[in-house]
Amino acid sequence: MELIIMSLTLTDQDKATLRTAAYGAVTLLAAADVTGSPHKAATAGSLALYSATGPVGHVLAEKKSGVGLDGKSVAGIADHVLPTLTSSMGLLKQQDPAEAGNFRNAVLVAVEAAARAHKGEPSPTAAEMTRKITAALDAA
Template sequence: MSITLTDQDKLTLRTAAYGAVSLLSAADAAGSPHKVATDGSIALASATGPVGHVLAEKTKGAKLSSKSVAGIADQVLPALTAAMSLLKKQDPAEADNFRSIVIVAVEAATRAHKGEPSPTMAEMTRKITGALDAA
């Protein structure tokens, strides 16, 4: 099945995926947030399928307009749920692909943290997964 995404839909997907990595990076402020962001972003850049093409587009957008973690979460968590909803309506398999892409990026980002993820990163991971599953 083919999916049709508007520019706004694509922006929602990019905001959701890259925003999830940004949230984890912010949650690891005391550790190595740049490594978290790099590893998560590499995972997103390695995505395949229609969503992979959207994430690979070099366009402006997906700007997170807050400097606080709470503000970023206010943008990203609803975007994750919205992305899943719009993809489920068009192609449930692509919704599953998007979920997998984000989960792999989250795992790559948290693996960048030395040792076990901090309680803050673990909680942020739970919130990201909850937002993906809320649709």
């Protein structure tokens, strides 16, 4: 039995989009968690993303600039991040559905880590933002 591993062919712009989507989801959750410590949430989520594996893990671990987040409010950040999550999933599904699943899981683990960074339980606000992030990931 031959094992075939599909490789991703991603431009620098594609990689920046994936990083913006993933780190943007963590930023969005940290900004929305009004009861916790945003810096703790951001740190926990970022460390989880940095621990991702596979081709997606390599992209997320790259120390490159280009994670561009527009918006000075939670709504402004969400307007940028949620569609970027959906487009990232679409891009990955076209090239390698398994890596799309890997990306989805990495983002959700990071979001959960960020949500639980304060007192171990997500606030209602964090839980609702997690639902919106999950919906954006599943919209592609």
